[in-house]
Amino acid sequence: MPQVSMTVNGKATSGDVEGRTLLSSYLRDHLGLTGTHVGCDTSQCGACVVHVDGEAVKACTIFALEAEGAEVATIEGQANADGSLNVIQQAFQDHHGLQCGFCTPGMVMSAAALLKDNPKPSEAEVRAYLEGNICRCTGYHNIVKAILAASGQDVGAIAAE
Amino acid sequence: MYNFEFEQPGTIAEAAAALGSEDALALGGGQTLIPAMKQRLNAPGTLVSLSGIAEMKGVCLRDDGALSVGGGTIHATVAAQAGAHYPALAALASHIGDPAVRNRGTIGGSLANNDPAACYPSAVLGSGATVVTNTREIAADEFFQGMFTTALGEGEIIVEVRFPIPEKAHYEKFVQPASRFALTGVFVAKYADGVRVAVTGASEEGVFRWSEAEAALSGEFSAAAIEGLSVPADGMIGDLHGTPAYRASLVSTLTKRAVAAAH
């Protein structure tokens, strides 16, 4: 069986995988990092979004072997070093950006990828960036608000909607 | 999904050799192939990943003035880097699917797949681009041969696409919001020697050139020049998202919008 090695949330990992082992199953089943959710397994919903070498990708649509040698970041590595929520996670809590929470890991990882490239996005840019992240609960509004707040922008103006 | 051997060559030559073995298939960004393999629509014995081949990636201007895009270039790179030379192409790439799809999916994979609703085929046909493989050069007019069908032979690899740069161009996409593909999309490009109009998402034959509109627009490049022109509904795709007549109507509406927006 082929061996794969990659850094996940700063820690070196390796394991025996099959060719067909998806990155989502390597993270969840081999490493026990079940924060990466598999919502659709058909590349549509974005619940499984993680970062591979800093870029947002759907972990259900990349083989583990394709991430050989990569730096992978998942929701488990997002909190601050002292265990407190990072600024994006805290904003999701403050602005009720989640209900059931199933989509949230993917939303937070997508938001982090957006803010890395575009630290002060407009509301339209946030909505466009979340094109591939589906939420069945919130209606998106509070998710968008949380991401704008996490970017340090005033969300008072859109709070009334 | 059935299991397979995974290979990751570092050069085009190695990839071509690996693809020579029976039952081997190229893996680009996997954004079409992995979902297809999950459904067992595809079950290769060996998957040859092209993503480690540096010589197949990147965007650059050639000495002859054409824009060269490596066959393994992801959509996000085209969106970020083609804009200075060919804004309409960069804009098209920036609206394919969603950010995570654009971070994996490649132009070579999109063209090899030739989905009838994909975006890139319209840019390649609309620009009269050249598809360069590991063995030959294929003109856009010969490359697309109907839905999911191309001129590519078994194991042939798209290593580069060369786009002549137009004076003006625009891609107008009417999004099918569930799939994020084009319900119908029209790519219009104005060159010194004439206008090309390529339509995706509409015809049962896949991407096609609307020659009547090309002739009218080559005379006068304005939306008014194609007022009253239309494509027949016969042969257009009909599904739960739109009837053939609806798609035919989209073709003329989107062409006018593309002409008006071209810059």
Ligand SMILES: Cc1cc2nc3c(=O)[nH]c(=O)nc-3n(C[C@H](O)[C@H](O)[C@H](O)COP(=O)(O)OP(=O)(O)OC[C@H]3O[C@@H](n4cnc5c(N)ncnc54)[C@H](O)[C@@H]3O)c2cc1C
């Ligand atoms: C949610 C979602 C939304 C999408 N929205 C759009 C959209 O709006 N517009 C759009 O156009 N597309 C869309 N796509 C498709 C996307 O653009 C894919 O990236 C693309 O169709 C396939 O490229 P790939 O590199 O992922 O190829 P793969 O999936 O890896 O491969 C597809 C096929 O091409 C072959 N292949 C791959 N690379 C090469 C090469 N260099 N030479 C020869 N053969 C090769 C493979 O063997 C396979 O048969 C979407 C996909 C998803 C999942």
Ligand code: FES
């Ligand atoms: S589980 Fe990966 S996109 Fe839905």
Ligand code: FES
């Ligand atoms: S909070 Fe339930 S799916 Fe988004």
